[in-house]
Amino acid sequence: MRYATLAKLKPSEFEDAADGYGFASSMAGEAKDGLGGRITKGMNTALSGKAATEARTQVRKLAANFHYTQIECGLIRTSLNALAADLRAAKKKLEAAVAEAKAEGLTVNPDGSVTYPAGGDKVDGEVPEGGTVPARAGTADPGAAGNPLSPSREASAQAEALERQAANLGGNPHRAKAVAIANRIATAVREATEADQAWAPRLRALTADDDLDVSPADWADAQKDMRGARKGAEDYLGDIKDPPKDGTPKDNARWWKGLSDQERDDLVALRPASVGALDGLPADVRDEANRAVMAEKRGQYELRLAALRADEPQRTAAMGHETAAWREWDKKRERLEGKLNGMKAIQERFDRTGRDGLPEAYLLGFDPEGEGDGKVILANGNPDTADHRAVYVPGTGTDISKIGGDLGRGEDMWRESHKMAPGKNVSVISWFDYNAPDTIPQATSGSYAEKAGPRLQNFLEGAEAAQPGSSHTTVMGHSYGSTVIGESAKHHRIPADDIVVAGSPGMQVGHARDLGVGTDRVWAMGAGAFDDRVVRYGGKLVGLGEELTIPTDENFGGKIMKSDSGGHSGFWDENSQSLRNQAAVITGKYHRVELDD
Known part of the structure; x- marks a missing residue:
C-alpha cells in the first residue's frame, strides 16, 4: 500500500x-x-x-x-x-x-x-x-x-x-x-x-461451494474460517470488554447487557463456544451460539469418521484373533459414532418441534468432548419466558452418545406439564453438564457430585438472572442426579421452589430441611422393582446421604409420592402416575400430587 x-x-x-x-x-x-x-x-x-x-x-x-x-x-x-x-x-x-x-x-x-x-x-x-x-x-x-x-x-x-x-x-x-x-x-x-x-x-x-448442499466439509471449513478470523481479530476483539473474571451469573448478565449490538454479534460470530457456555446470558443467544458450534463439530466429526472408516486395518490375525490395531481402530470408531449419535439426537429434537404441540428447543450448552462424556443442555420451551421451569438432572451412565433418552424424558415432562397447566408457558430443561459416573460402583462415590454441584448452582442462578421476571422453578434429579442436586443445595441457597427426586441413592444431606426449600417442597419417589431398590438402598449402605438416609425413607422428612414405575428408569412412562406426579409439582398443582401413605 x-x-x-x-x-x-x-x-x-x-x-x-x-x-x-x-x-x-x-x-x-x-x-x-x-x-x-x-x-x-x-x-x-x-x-x-x-x-x-x-x-x-x-x-x-x-x-x-x-x-x-x-x-x-x-x-x-x-x-x-x-x-x-x-x-x-x-x-x-x-x-x-x-x-x-x-x-x-x-x-x-x-x-x-x-x-x-x-x-x-x-x-x-x-x-x-x-x-x-x-x-x-x-x-x-x-x-x-x-x-x-x-x-x-x-x-x-x-x-x-x-x-x-x-x-x-x-x-x-x-x-x-x-x-x-x-x-x-x-x-x-x-x-x-x-x-x-x-x-x-x-x-x-470465506467462500462457499457453488452448490446447494452444505456438506460436512463445508461445516468443517466454516470452523477453520472462524479460527482464522478469530486469530486476525485479536486486537479488534480485545477492545470488547471481557466478561468478569470468575464472575457470577448475575455479573455475566450485566456484562452482556452492557455490550452494543455489534459487540454481541462479533462475539457470537467468533467465540460461539464461549458465549454458549456462559451462564446468565439469554436463552436465545446461547442457543444461537451453540447451534453454530454443533453444526461445525458435526461436520468435523463426520469427516474424521469417514477418514477412519477408509483406513480400517486388518481385523483378524493368522490364528483368527482380533488384532490390537483393529481393536484400537474400533474403539475410535465407536467413540466418533457415539458423539455423532448424540448430535443426531439433538437435531432430531429440533426437527420434532410442533409435533404433539412440542415447543421450540433451545440448546443452552453443547460440547461433544466435555470431560469425555460430553455436554448437552437442552430446553423444551424458552426458559426466559416460562411461568413454570423445570431442570432435569440425569444420573449414572449418562453420556452424549445416549443422550436421546434423557432428552425424551424432558419432552415427556413438558407434555404432561403442558396438559396440566394449559395457557401457561412451561420450559423443561435436560441438564447434562457434569462427568456422570459410568458404572454403579463409581456411583458409590460422592466425588462426582462434589464437582457437579457448583456447575448446577451456576446454571440455576444463570437461568434466574437471564429471566426478566420470575418463574416457579423445580429441580428434578434421577438416580445420581439427585445426589448432584443435594450437593448443590448443601452449600448454597439453591434457586428453586421445589425439588423432586426419583430413584435417589442419597442427597449428601441427612434431612429434607437441609435442602433449603422447605420440607413440604421436597418430593421423592421410588419403584418397588429390584433394580431401583438396589440403587436406592445401595446408596444408603455406602453413605451418599448423611445419617444413612435416602429421600424415600420416612425419616428423611420430605413428601413421598406414589409411583407405578416398573423399574429404575420407568418414572417417565406415558400416562403413568409417576409422570403425572412430576408434572403436578412442576406446575404447582400440589393438590394433584398423589402421596404414598
Missing part, C-alpha cells in the same frame, strides 16, 4: 460493506429460524405421510443452507469490521503525522516523503539548506517503482538511526522534525499494508 492510497482510504466503506453482510446474516438467520421453527412446527402439526416426510427433509436442508449463510456472512461482517479497525488505526496515525507536518511548516509529498525548509543558525555565513527526507519504515510493497520505503525492516532500522544522527548534526532543526514525521508516515503505511495482507487471504477463504 502506498501513502497516497492510505491517505484516500475510507475505512467507513469497509464498515458499510460489513453492515451489508450483517444484514444478509440476519436475514439468513431469520429464514433459518422460520424454517426450523414456525414452518417445521406447522408441518409437524398439520401434515403426515411419505410426502410430508420428504418435504420436511427438504426444509431441513434449506434451513442448513441458511444457517451456513448466516454463519459465513457473520464472519465476513466481523472480519471487515476488524480490517476497518486496523486500517482506521493506521490512517489515524497518518493523519496525525500529516497534521503535525503542516503545523511545523513541512510539506508531505505524494510519495510520503517530507520536505523541510531552510533554517537554523548560519554556518560559514549560510543558513542550512532545506531538503526532502524519505520514509524509512519497512513495507511489504518494496518492488513498486519509486517507492521511498525500505524493503527490509532491519535495514530500515539502521537507516533510521543514521538519519537521526544526520538530522541532529546537520544544523537545520527542521530536518529532525521531518525525519520523525516521515518515519511515522511510513509506519502508518506499513501497518495498513500488513493489515491488508493479513486479511485479504482470510476474506478470500
Whole structure:
C-alpha cells in the first residue's frame, strides 16, 4: 500500500460493506429460524405421510443452507469490521503525522516523503539548506517503482538511526522534525499494508461451494474460517470488554447487557463456544451460539469418521484373533459414532418441534468432548419466558452418545406439564453438564457430585438472572442426579421452589430441611422393582446421604409420592402416575400430587 492510497482510504466503506453482510446474516438467520421453527412446527402439526416426510427433509436442508449463510456472512461482517479497525488505526496515525507536518511548516509529498525548509543558525555565513527526507519504515510493497520505503525492516532500522544522527548534526532543526514525521508516515503505511495482507487471504477463504448442499466439509471449513478470523481479530476483539473474571451469573448478565449490538454479534460470530457456555446470558443467544458450534463439530466429526472408516486395518490375525490395531481402530470408531449419535439426537429434537404441540428447543450448552462424556443442555420451551421451569438432572451412565433418552424424558415432562397447566408457558430443561459416573460402583462415590454441584448452582442462578421476571422453578434429579442436586443445595441457597427426586441413592444431606426449600417442597419417589431398590438402598449402605438416609425413607422428612414405575428408569412412562406426579409439582398443582401413605 502506498501513502497516497492510505491517505484516500475510507475505512467507513469497509464498515458499510460489513453492515451489508450483517444484514444478509440476519436475514439468513431469520429464514433459518422460520424454517426450523414456525414452518417445521406447522408441518409437524398439520401434515403426515411419505410426502410430508420428504418435504420436511427438504426444509431441513434449506434451513442448513441458511444457517451456513448466516454463519459465513457473520464472519465476513466481523472480519471487515476488524480490517476497518486496523486500517482506521493506521490512517489515524497518518493523519496525525500529516497534521503535525503542516503545523511545523513541512510539506508531505505524494510519495510520503517530507520536505523541510531552510533554517537554523548560519554556518560559514549560510543558513542550512532545506531538503526532502524519505520514509524509512519497512513495507511489504518494496518492488513498486519509486517507492521511498525500505524493503527490509532491519535495514530500515539502521537507516533510521543514521538519519537521526544526520538530522541532529546537520544544523537545520527542521530536518529532525521531518525525519520523525516521515518515519511515522511510513509506519502508518506499513501497518495498513500488513493489515491488508493479513486479511485479504482470510476474506478470500470465506467462500462457499457453488452448490446447494452444505456438506460436512463445508461445516468443517466454516470452523477453520472462524479460527482464522478469530486469530486476525485479536486486537479488534480485545477492545470488547471481557466478561468478569470468575464472575457470577448475575455479573455475566450485566456484562452482556452492557455490550452494543455489534459487540454481541462479533462475539457470537467468533467465540460461539464461549458465549454458549456462559451462564446468565439469554436463552436465545446461547442457543444461537451453540447451534453454530454443533453444526461445525458435526461436520468435523463426520469427516474424521469417514477418514477412519477408509483406513480400517486388518481385523483378524493368522490364528483368527482380533488384532490390537483393529481393536484400537474400533474403539475410535465407536467413540466418533457415539458423539455423532448424540448430535443426531439433538437435531432430531429440533426437527420434532410442533409435533404433539412440542415447543421450540433451545440448546443452552453443547460440547461433544466435555470431560469425555460430553455436554448437552437442552430446553423444551424458552426458559426466559416460562411461568413454570423445570431442570432435569440425569444420573449414572449418562453420556452424549445416549443422550436421546434423557432428552425424551424432558419432552415427556413438558407434555404432561403442558396438559396440566394449559395457557401457561412451561420450559423443561435436560441438564447434562457434569462427568456422570459410568458404572454403579463409581456411583458409590460422592466425588462426582462434589464437582457437579457448583456447575448446577451456576446454571440455576444463570437461568434466574437471564429471566426478566420470575418463574416457579423445580429441580428434578434421577438416580445420581439427585445426589448432584443435594450437593448443590448443601452449600448454597439453591434457586428453586421445589425439588423432586426419583430413584435417589442419597442427597449428601441427612434431612429434607437441609435442602433449603422447605420440607413440604421436597418430593421423592421410588419403584418397588429390584433394580431401583438396589440403587436406592445401595446408596444408603455406602453413605451418599448423611445419617444413612435416602429421600424415600420416612425419616428423611420430605413428601413421598406414589409411583407405578416398573423399574429404575420407568418414572417417565406415558400416562403413568409417576409422570403425572412430576408434572403436578412442576406446575404447582400440589393438590394433584398423589402421596404414598
